[in-house]
Amino acid sequence: MPSRTIGRCKGAMLSEYYNRTVRRRQSKKRPSLYTMDRSARPSIRQMDEVADGEEEHQRLLVMELQKTSGTQRIRLLKSFPLNLQVKRELRTMTLDINSLWKNANPCCSSITDCIGMATHKCWLSFLSLLCTLRPWHLALKQIGGRFGSSVLSYFLFLKTLLGFNIFMSLLCLLFIVTPQAVHPHNTSNPRSFTSLEILTGAGYFTDTVMYNGYYSNITLNEGCSPGHNASTCPDAKPAWLPYHIPLAYLFTIGLVFLSTCIILVYKMSCSFGDSFRVGFFSGALALKVFSSWDFKVNRIRCVQRQKENINMQLKELLSELRTDRRPDLRKKMQTVCIHVFSWTLCLASWLGSAVAVYVLSEHLYKDNRARMNSETDLEVEAKLLLLPSAVSLCNLLLPYLYHALGLWELLDSPILEVYIAICRNLMLKIVILGVLCYHWLKRKANHSEYKCWETLLGQEFYRFVIMDLIFNLLDTLFGEQLLRLIQQKRHKNKKYRTEFDIARNVLELIYGQTLAWLGVLFCPLLPVIQTLKLLLLFYVKKASLMRNCRSPSKPWRASHMSTVFLTLLCFPSFLGASVFLSYTVWSVTPSKSCGPFRSLNTMYEAGKLYVRQLEVTNPRLSWISWIHHYLWENTLFIYVASSVLL
Structure with a gap:
């Protein structure tokens, strides 16, 4: 397959380039020429041949990298076993003007990429804004x-x-x-506000929507209310x-x-x-010591x-x-x-x-x-x-x-x-x-x-x-x-x-x-x-x-406190209010x-009365009375629903 051939070719060039780079580093660590005998010194001709070979392999590697797309090129450079300086040099060599023009994506593709990147950036900014908008x-x-x-x-x-x-x-x-x-609805004797109502809740607040006694027992969007005469x-x-x-x-x-x-x-x-x-992680202390710092702060x-x-x-x-x-x-x-x-x-x-x-x-x-x-x-x-x-x-x-x-x-x-x-x-x-x-x-x-x-x-x-x-x-x-x-x-x-x-x-x-x-x-x-x-x-x-x-004075980890608070809120508090x-x-x-x-x-009779009136005034909604009779007033259905809920 051509792709496998290219891959093997890249691998061979990469290994050869890597080996030569390592040898070049090792040659820099050799002792000085002044400390060596004249017969043991390498000749300048051999050094020129080694440098020419390195340049040739480097040129071939750059040519292979230029044939790939930008994303694949970055991925290959990341996978190379080279230091960061060599990778930067290779990336600079591959960014040739002619190669960029040759391998450039269509105009629509670049616009789509820009729109996608802008959308992604806006989404990340929105998420960070939501985090900051969380109350307290x-x-x-x-x-x-x-x-x-x-x-x-x-x-x-x-x-x-x-x-x-x-x-x-x-x-x-x-x-x-x-x-x-x-x-x-109109009140018979409206009371004046004396500012004591803020503490007592009585007086002016008595005949307002604050309390149950103010609300009426009528039907709002009905043609005639129950208190009206049908002839009107x-x-x-x-x-x-x-x-x-x-x-x-x-x-x-x-x-x-x-x-x-x-x-x-x-x-x-x-x-x-x-x-x-179950099976809670026991190494929380070591994790907190070595991995708890956020370096982005x-x-x-x-x-x-x-x-x-x-x-x-x-x-x-x-x-x-x-x-x-x-x-x-x-x-x-x-x-x-x-x-x-x-x-x-x-x-x-x-x-x-x-x-x-x-x-x-x-x-x-x-x-x-x-x-x-x-x-x-x-x-x-x-x-x-x-x-x-x-x-x-x-x-x-x-x-x-x-x-x-x-x-x-x-x-x-x-x-x-x-x-x-x-x-x-x-x-x-x-x-x-x-x-x-x-x-x-x-x-x-x-x-x-x-x-x-x-x-x-x-x-x-x-x-x-x-x-x-x-x-x-x-x-x-x-x-x-x-x-x-x-x-x-x-x-x-x-x-x-x-x-x-x-x-x-x-x-x-x-x-x-x-x-x-x-x-x-x-x-x-x-x-x-x-x-x-x-x-x-x-x-x-x-x-x-x-x-x-x-x-x-005695620090302790309140891992179960929220559970205890919710339990107390549910059973003595909410359950007692529900029973009342x-x-x-x-x-x-x-x-x-x-x-x-x-x-x-x-x-509770308000529901029964409404269902009866609904059967008389609007027969199309008789299915509501069926639901009320066979489901809502059925003890078995309430028992099953309570079991599923609990």
């Missing part, structure tokens, strides 16, 4: 390099919650708030698919929870796969950040290899006694918090009923802040007690210390929210003196979210600053800083997200408020972290005078 990319790298992966896991978890709330906000705004805002619009044609506000309200909330469940389960599975991977600021990041990661990896001595019997008995006392004190705090919240809520409920008509609206709204303030104060002070108990226990493992603190804070949140949910469903949802209990519950959730934000900001801006000053006074060191309490801050995020999930049925704009709250918390927490906190809302939709009777589910026995 540089801030997260700075936090991870300075404080380690344990503190970074908190901010990554906050970013995850922000994504959930943005998704919920978009769905609620598109399918619930916007249709009702486009078709508002006899020629009205039914819409292809009427937009029924009660059904849209119920389906949107269901879609929010279903989508959140799918995304949450998917993120949990990915996190479990990353954290508990050239800015001083980026270099410093990368040095801090690698330094912290090496400390975390070395902390896992550290082996501690086993304590003696006396030390073990002392540790057991301390743990028993600590857990007894924690149990007492949980029971005391539950009793205090229940007694205060019952007292405020009875006092509100007794003085409902004797006080002004301003005094009533001011008293509404007592219960959220008391609960937020309890959530603020007791975690400091748990943190002090953790310091007193002197646990050797920082991971175990964080897990115990998370467990104690989690039990506190569960107890408080359980008592509050019982109070809301028992006292407000089942009493007829409240004309619109959905709006009252929406206002309660709004106040709890706002109070939680205020107390978080006060704790971050003043509490951590005061704690740092106390520690500096104690240690007599002006540069002393405290450590970031991961467990307390993470449980605060889970508590706030649980409130958002519980209240989205009664306050459709609550996810928007929660989104703004998380945005504000990120920047405030980051500023306080840089100013008041230091890196952990499911019970409300299927069992609690809606208000008779307000809301999209008025005059219904349960909220």
